[in-house]
Amino acid sequence: MSVVGSYRFHTGVSAFFEMATADARAVLPKHLEPIEVRHERSVLSVNAFLFDDSVVGPYTELMFAVIVPPSVAAWGVHAKAGLYPFLCATSNEEARRIKAERFHFPYHHQNIDAQFIETEDRLRVRIFGCDAPILDLSVTPESWETTTHLLQGFMMNGTERLRTILQITGDYTVHEMERGEMTLFPHPITTDLLRQDVSPYPFREHWFKNGTEVFHKIEAF
């Protein structure tokens, strides 16, 4: 698998929230199933990354995804999880254009701005759009380790089904202590989420530092 995109990040957060399975199914293409954390409760992954080195320079990105099962049997490489991004936003128009072309992620058309506020025991991410708040998310650390994660990313290009392997390497902490929280504010990006039954606290908190996000070759399947 050859690399088609590499992004160095200073900070990244991926927080898992329970959402109604019916809402998850509504955003997924028909060939993907949401993973249920419990009956009728699927997983909304809210991801925010501060990229400090890319072809367009530093920028921030917000991504909402539904967690889906990875394709274990069909691929030789075992990913730990799969995700289907259904709404993304960035602080940089060029970054948005490149990623939309390469990876077919569905981007919100306006820039966002983000703050990553780090203290010893908490990372707070505040996302804004046109000076209006979009979300306020905080996660906390447990023990730190250096790790590599393999994830499968699923995308659609019209009716074409696509997938890629996403490799994240960096300093990493994860736990399920339910110490984080998220507030969503009324904004075009959050309109659907605010209508849905999304838990305000993450049941799993991932926090990354000083790493690299690498996209491998995209395949149609």
Place this chain on the structure above:
Amino acid sequence: MSDNTNESSVARGKAEPSAPPRRLDVDETDTAAVPAAMEYDYTNFYFGAGDDPFALLAPFDEWYRQVKPAGYYLYELPLHTAPGTRVDVEDTKTNEIRRGLVNFASYNYLGLSYRPEVKKAIHEAVDIYGGGSSGSPILSGTTDLHRRFNDEMAAFKGKEAVMVFPTGYSANVGTIAGLMRSGDLIVADQFAHASIVDGMILSKAKSRFFRHNRPDDLDRKLSGFSGKKLVIVEGVYSMDGDVPPLPELLEVCRKHGARLLIDEAHSAFVFGPTGKGLAEAQGVEDEVDIHIGTFSKSLGGQGGYVAGSQQLINYLRGFSRSRFFSCALSPAVVAGLRASLELVQKEPHLRTQLWDNVAHMQKLLAERGVPIGDSTSQVIPIMIRDDARIFMIGEELFREGVFINPVRYPAVGKHKSRFRMSISAAHTKHDLEEGANTIARVLGRYGICQS
């Protein structure tokens, strides 16, 4: 955009970080690195691509062959003795029999499964009835022993009627799916047992989960729904050993017109002045609408029950598919259960002994710095929190004389790995002290406690 924060460091998308971060480079030219097998778990093999139902079998098999020697072999270890306080267990990694291990893995909370009175009753029943019941309880599977045991259980619980199921699992599934329908609402504690969740799924009712032991969140989850509502909690949560605040939960149920079902799998026969369970202990035995429990834990046998009004049992008799499409409990098992129930009532000091043992073990572990969570029951979690090393620790405990179950993700959350310790009234002080010393010694090597 306003920014009135006082936090120590703020990074923005267009700003350079204050100090150059350490870099971790990846090979961007070749294949992705494949994580070690132990980084995967059962959740990675739940779905798979392709149309062949067997598509996942080979990858799963390959994974399991790699991880089994590293710790997964600690499950399904064959016992060569009764589930007493000391057990002989087969080490499937070395094919040795490890003898005289202190047993903290069995549910035999009152030590009844191997009592002479119980074994005698079973022997006598086998002589009369043979091995199995050979039929569904509604057809030919009910014997006079079953009828008598039903009546005795109803009298013990102080309820109009009881219905017996072949397992505790089927009691939950059959009761929940037998009572609730599509369009109804079931709200369960987020830590509800799989049998409760499966009953919810089979019922086709709308399902919600409230935050563990939080009446305020139950209130939110019940709000805005009109129709039939059932709330489900457990008497003792088997992974943490904690108990629900029943009076507060009942108050929320009554506010919303919801019925309350309690699964007393781990609390029946040990909690309360007469052993009825947690509802009795918290003074709400008659307020709880449906009581479910098992016979496989404190009674040391097998099976499950639902207790409640005669009308409830009459209705469920016709709608509990998990019961009437299963073979009835073996008469021999029922005979053993009758003897166990009699002992529970004749020997209340067993419960006293159990709680003395629980208090003693908690003290022993606390004195040795073993982290034991917030248990208030005979189920004591020993919190390891190290998902990667819990199997190694479990293996050392096993080799050094303690039989205890490791529990890790996905059975509990990530970084919530633990050993689940079950205390029995039959444990002697010597058993507990030897066990606590071994646990502290092994955990001390890993820096989890100071031994």
